[in-house]
Amino acid sequence: MSYVTKEGLEKMKAELEQLEMIERPKITQQIAEARDKGDLSENAEYDAAKEAQGMLEMRISKLKDSIATSKVIDESQLDTSKVSILCTVKLKNKATQQIQIFTLVPDNESDLKTGRISINTPIAKGLLGKAVGELADITLPNGNKLSFEVLDISLN
Structure with missing residues (x-):
C-alpha cells in the first residue's frame, strides 16, 4: 500500500484516462498504418509502434496497480x-x-x-x-x- 494525497490520486486517475482514451487509440492507429505498408519483417515503423504499445500498456498497468493500492491520507x-x-x-x-x-x-x-x-x-x-x-x-x-x-x- 502506498499513501497519496487526494490531489495525487486525482493526477494518477487523469493520467490513466489520458493514456487509455487518447494515447492507446493513437498507437493502435500507428500499428494499423504500419501494417498496411506491407512486409512486417523489415518494417521499422511497425516495430517502433509495437514497442511503444508495450511501454504504454506497461504504464497503464502500473497506474492501475498504484491507484488500486493507494490510500488517501486524511x-x-x-x-x-x-x-x-x-x-x-x-x-x-x-x-x-x-x-x-x-x-x-x-x-x-x-x-x-x-x-x-x-x-x-x-x-x-x-x-x-x-x-x-x-x-x-x-x-x-x-x-x-x-x-x-x-x-x-x-x-x-
Missing part, C-alpha cells in the same frame, strides 16, 4: 506538533544559518523545485517525529552531515 487526522507526512517544515541549517522550507510528501508527488520532498529521503526521515525547537542531525548518502533546527511545522 489531512484532518494529521498532528502538527511533530513532523509527519504532508507537513510543511521551516528549518534553519545550523552550519549556514539558511532558512529552508520543505513539505514532506509521498514518493510519487515529490518535486524539489517546489520544495516537496519525498518522505523517504534522508532529510525527511531525519525530520520525522521532531517537534519545533528540536535539532535533526542527518547523514546524507555521500557521508556529509547536516544539522537542522525545526522552526515551524504547519499543514498547507
